[in-house]
Amino acid sequence: MKTVIETKKLSKWYGNVLGLSDVSLQIEAGITGILGPNGAGKSTFLKLITGQIKPNIGSCTIEGQKIRNNYHFYSKIGFCPEQDSFYEEMTGWQFMTGLLKLHHYSPSEIKAMTKEALEIVELTEDKDRVIKSYSRGMRQRLKFAQAIAHKPEIIVFDEPLNGLDPLGRRKIIRLIKSYEEEGKTILVSSHVLPEIEAMTKQIILIHQGKVFAQGDIHYIRDLIDTHPHIVSIKCRNPRQLASTFIQEDYVLNIHFGSADNTLLIETNNRDKFFSLLPSLFVKYNIEVDEITSPDDNLQAVFDYLVEK
Amino acid sequence: MNKITVRRLLFLWNSIRKVYSFFFFMGKKSNKTKIFFIVALLPVIMALIIKLNPIFSGRSSTEGIYIFSNVIIVFYLQALILLLALFFGTSVCSEEVEGKTLTYLTTRPVSKSAIILGKYAAYTSLVILMTGIGVTISFLILNVNKLHDFSLYEILIRDVIVLSLGIMCYTALFTFVGTFLKKSILFGFVFGFGWENVIQYFPGSTQRFSIVHYLKSLLPVPKTGRFSFLMFKLEPSTPVAAVFMLFLITGIFLGLACLFFSLKDYIFED
């Protein structure tokens, strides 16, 4: 796929506080999740690639063009900032139309676009209330609306799901996914794993101002496959099951969990392990309650990389 | 001029207009503007009292236009427009950074200069409007019995123009200050109520380093005597030079403000 955003040795510090250090990467169309703990440099990265701040070292281009002070380009970009701030004395409607005006649309276009955007985030009913009186969720949605109203090709969301309830969150996730289908390039930052997992497999892990990994979640998993994998099995007779595994060379470690019916098995060949599993259950008639991989989610990748 | 330059300028102009309308509208609605509007209308109350007093006290009143030129206008010139320009000028940039709303503007297809110039224009016209309304009402009240005398309107128009020039110039200065100083207000006080006043006592060309000098050069030289505390010694420049200088100062500060705003990183913090 075509590279949309490209950064080279991007570094940024505030005074003597490090913001981002030596980030070189390429981002393609589709949804890319930017993941990292609080203060990792996610916001700095997003601000740098949207040209809001200038890097101390390095450069950043979108579609081959430099972005800072290249304001024409912003018609293609939507940005949803992290901070919960607005022109509080305006109504939602005025806020939206006012910002859309800056895109040089005609009044009728602006009206239509605002209407559509507010409909999407379900703020139509409250459009004439002042923003000051909006609840947390409404504010978050309004922020979302101003980022998508002008139908940009590249949308950057900085923590878009903060402060939303599960239902609101589900809606926003669905929306963001729908933009992917339209072939847009979307960057979403978050520190909450399930949120990103629900949206995309393409992730960039940022921690301590550095990019720790970029790529498919599974690709990253493979990358660290040297790291042994733990599978937890809850069953009626764990010791019997354990005895069948003890001969296998791909099993590194067998561990009995704190509850007496759990078995923790560490393996370095998951494919072999998992393909054998069902037949073993059938063969020894082991009644299984649960099979889980405690570290087979983004969290584990994350913890692993951060600790490394 | 080649075509590209023309197109760029046209685009800049359009951007400025858009930013202008956004902030003019917002400024109009803001509560702070309302308070400052009341401040700008204080001279109206003053005019009313002056006008009504002779009716109750039975004493003959002073000439309306005399009061207007020597009190109301000078009051605006030396105090009110400074305060208004100080607040609105520093607001142009500080407001966005303090309120963390800058992001909404800088991620739009308008240049940073357009943001500064548009917002500056919006706030300047708001202040001019507020002041203009205040001045006009005061004028009408003070000259209520002479409204047929058209020569008076010339004075009104001249004074409003001078005040507008002043607002334009001061707001530009404070806009610039707001883009690069955090404690812009303190600087504003020192400049507006310290420097601008003190420097008028200095002889020779020193006073040409103040803005108020050029503004006063555009007004008729007052007779010494009453109200002298409001007017200081003046060695006027010619009107043409004064207007030129005012525009020059405005231009320079706006240019600097745009430059700073385009180059500086604004980091939001509490």
Add this chain to the structure above:
Amino acid sequence: MTIKEKGYAHWDGEFLDKKFPWWPITRYGIKLTFRRKQFKFIFPLSLLPAVFFLAGIYVSERLEDFPFFGRETVEFLQINPSYFKAYLASSFMIFLIVIIVIFCGSGLICDDLKHNALQLYFSRPIKKKDYFFGKTAVIVFFLFILTLVPGLVFFIMKLVFSGSFKFFVSYPWLPLSIIGYSVVVTAFFSFFTLFLSSLSKNRRYVTILIFGTYILSDIFYRIFYDIFSNHYFSLLSLRANLQQVGAVFFSQKTPYPIHWIYSLLVLSGICVLAGFVLKKKVKGVEIVK
């Protein structure tokens, strides 16, 4: 052997029923004000006049050593209540107070509003009046250093320098005047500042309001006075009102030939209004309708 338990530990102390629950607010308020760079610079400067006046008191005992002083200076250096008034109620002093108040007072409530800190205060056993009292005391502290303390020091130093109680015998009520006047000025500015500080979340705006109100009120008076030659317009000016009251405290002729009680009424009127607004503005939660 006892091993310290992991995790949360209870506090085994006792709550105090503090007589002055507002005191921490004041202490921290003062501490924070002193941390400001500009304030560190300006505050010592604002004490310079006091040093000059103190020097004056010293000189007044040694007038024979300064034969080159003109008659006016010598007259001025006759230490009497008017000397105290000249320090405490001068226009310059009041201007200084405004400047200091801008530094120490403009952010007192407005910063709390800006950072939603009121709910932190009011989720503690702090009553509204404790909060106000604590904040007021910050302003009181600084203004007393500027007014009450120098006043009393002048008085004591005069006694020390002269080595006799003659001065005290001639003006036994003077310490009371100093205290009384300082309290009035301080109380007024406390109300005035807190009131304006509670109006906005924006410190820049509050600063302009404080300064603007002071300057404009004075200009107003002067303009009206020039037009009407009516001394009652002095009631418009904060400065003039304070000076009127000050003159009374030091039993001097009032600078404006109107009765001082009007000035006192104006000042207390502003205080009452301020108190009223403050009570409405400061709440645990901001309610937007």
Add this chain to the structure above:
Amino acid sequence: MSIEVKDIHFSYGKIKALEGITLDLSQDAIGLLGPNGAGKSTLIRILLGFLCPDKGEGRILDYDIKQQQSFIRRYVGYMPEDDCFIPELDAVSFTSYLGELSGMPRQEAMKRAHEALFYVGLEESRYRKVETYSGGMKQRLKLAQAIVHDPKLMFLDEPTSGLDPQGRNEILELIVDISSKKGIQVLISSHILPDIELTCSYVVILNKGKLAAQGEISKLKEIRDLYEIKIKGESEGFLQKLRDIKCRVEKMEEGLLKVYLPPDQDKQEIFRIAAEKNVQMRHFVKSESSLEDLFAKVVGVD
């Protein structure tokens, strides 16, 4: 009991925020659940006495919420939802300052402030100015100031909002520690269901200002023969086979399958099919209808 309110009504002007809330809670950890704008924060603010209810009465720790607020506030810790702090103070001063305002002696407050900051994991940065803190640190700081005076009851309003997973887990662990072992009662308002599931045994669900449901979480959840599985390999044959034995299969996001087993089938059958079709079984969990389903059902949106 410790939280007791009767028929609380409250409205912001025309907008009704709470309509007739009656609660009687004495559990260790109580979750207050509801979508944005359900009235959770309003309820907490009423309990703290910030707002006076239009109608109704209540008692906290046996103190009346209208008359004895200063007693309530002494024994209650409150962690507000919004970002809030006092600028220019470092974290230790900030925390001990608020401790002092609670009525602790000055030296004790300082001691406790250090303890509290250690406890919430801010020991390294406790001398830093509060305004330089990141969002996650501010959240911890808010928790620290809520426990500094060793309250008997704590109101935590959205304690995990804006936290990264690590920070979130740590805060939740702290909350569990406080509520389960130390005899401090905790009321947590949140819209994040896993947070509540992890920390609380009892839940109160609010929706549009009304009490939608309340009860023990374990009892509120229904248990069905529903399994979540994840497979790797040729899935079509496997799924077809499952359908043949009358299982209802739903494909979820991330390759997750929800399999409803008919009552007459044994779950062992699933493994048999898996073995037969040679697919890897990577994940197999019996699913209880989670709080999310309950929430969606009670709140009544999709």
